[in-house]
Amino acid sequence: MTAYLDYNATAPIRPQALDAMTAALAEPGNASSVHGPGRRARRLVEEGRAKVAALAGADPNWVIFTSGGTEANNLALRGLPAQRIVVSAGEHDSVLQAVPEAPGLEPQVVGLTADGVVDLQALDAALEDAPEGTLVSVMLANNETGVIQPIEQVVTLARAAGAWVHCDAVQAAGKIPLDMTALGVDLLTLSAHKLGGPPGVGALLVSPEQPLRALQRGGGQERRRRAGTENLAGIAGFGAAAESALEDLPGLQRLGELRDYFEREIKMLASELKVFGGGAPRLPNTSCVALAGLAAETQIMALDLAGVAVSSGAACSSGKVQPSHVLTAMGASPQEAGSAIRVSLGWASVPQDVERLLSAWGELYRRSRAA
Known part of the structure; x- marks a missing residue:
């Protein structure tokens, strides 16, 4: 059986989510219908909404x-x-690719520090003389490095400039406590499959007072902000996964301990190995490491053959592996970025998974040095 250590890509579905989806699939109603089956479907949607909001x-x-x-x-x-x-x-x-393609709306990109934290001084400078209607978008935690961003400080700078703040919290949700009100952001993004729910369902959280225009037109679903018949089973699964993830938060210290153990042990195998974002606050489940000269593709394929699933710090585009824009922004060399792998733990991870990874990676490292 594979030691699955790629939770930041997709988490295995939680049993609670699977049960909720199975039950929802047995419901014949459309949540917009007013008859009995429709009302039952609507109740499932609203129960899911409440659970996602609670998370x-x-x-x-x-x-x-x-x-x-x-x-x-x-x-x-x-x-x-x-x-x-x-x-x-x-x-x-x-x-990065969602910015509207209109004259003058090219995104203004603010750099990262060597530890992967957004450069607050550069952000402050970028917001000087910001026009009314400026939008700042900074994620809560990075999907490649796990680095947690100082969103409260981002909000302070944005508010001084009269700007909106959007926060992509997809990777953070279910891994660290999340409080949209305390963060002070205007919009927040979530995704079910990153926390043990089904793929194909997510959410944008935004107050009804914000002037948000629907992009998908049709019926009046989601308070006329997102048309289309609700994904009943997906929403039920999302809600159940959110509820389970919230209950699991107090016990996530164990993932941080497993992550730290992995990094200590792999550094003992290869002292020259680099840990990205190690000097900044990170998600407890995420480790991005690189050994220059040992290609990420080589590592991923060898680990896969050994029954271990991790991912690369590089993004695939049109069949070609490109250096990670995140690691490049942190100052990584092309060799470092091209050798980075990401190990991400989750709700079903056990110490044996990490031991299997260390064993397989150690064997690969020894072979590479003997070649």
Whole structure:
């Protein structure tokens, strides 16, 4: 059986989510219908909405269900009447490529420090003389390095400039406590499959007072902010996964201990190995490491053959592996970025998974040095 250590890509579905989806699939009603089956379907949608809101410390009325995090990010960046958009260099492509293609709306990109934290001085400078309707988008935790961003400070700078703040919290949700109200952001993105729910469902959280324009037109679903018949089974699974993840939060210290153990042990195998973001606050489950000269593709394939699933710090585009824009923004050399792998733990991870990874990686390292 594979030691699955790629939770930041997709977490295995939680049993609670699977049960909730199975039950929802047995319901024949459309949540927009007023008859009995329709009302039962509506109840499932609203129960899911309340559970997702609870995970994010938000009002259920703020939850707009979408087809996933990518759609939610597009809705945030394209749905507001923004006159300028400022993003960090570490954002997910679904943010970087969601900026409306209109004259003058090219995103202003703010760099990262060597530890992968958004450069607050550069952000402050970017917001000087910001026009009314400026939107700042900074993720809560990076998907490649796990580095947690100082969102409260981002909000302070944005508020001084009169700007909106969008936060992609896809990777953070269910891994660290999340309170949208305390963060002070205007819009927040979530995705079910990153925390043990089903793929194909996510949410944008935004107060009804914000001037958000629907991108998907049709019926009046989701308070006329996202048309389309609700994904009943997906929403039920999302809600159940959110509820389970919230209950699991107090016990996530064990993932941090496993992550730290992995990094200590792999450094003993290869002292020259680099840990990205190690000097900054990180998600407890994420480790991004690189050994220059040992290609990420080689590591991933060898580990896969050994029954261990991890991912690369590089992004695949049109069949070609490109250096990670996140690691490049942190100052990594092409050799380092091209050798980075990401290990991400989750709700079902056990110490044996890490031991299997260390054993397989150690054997690969010894072979590479003997060649």
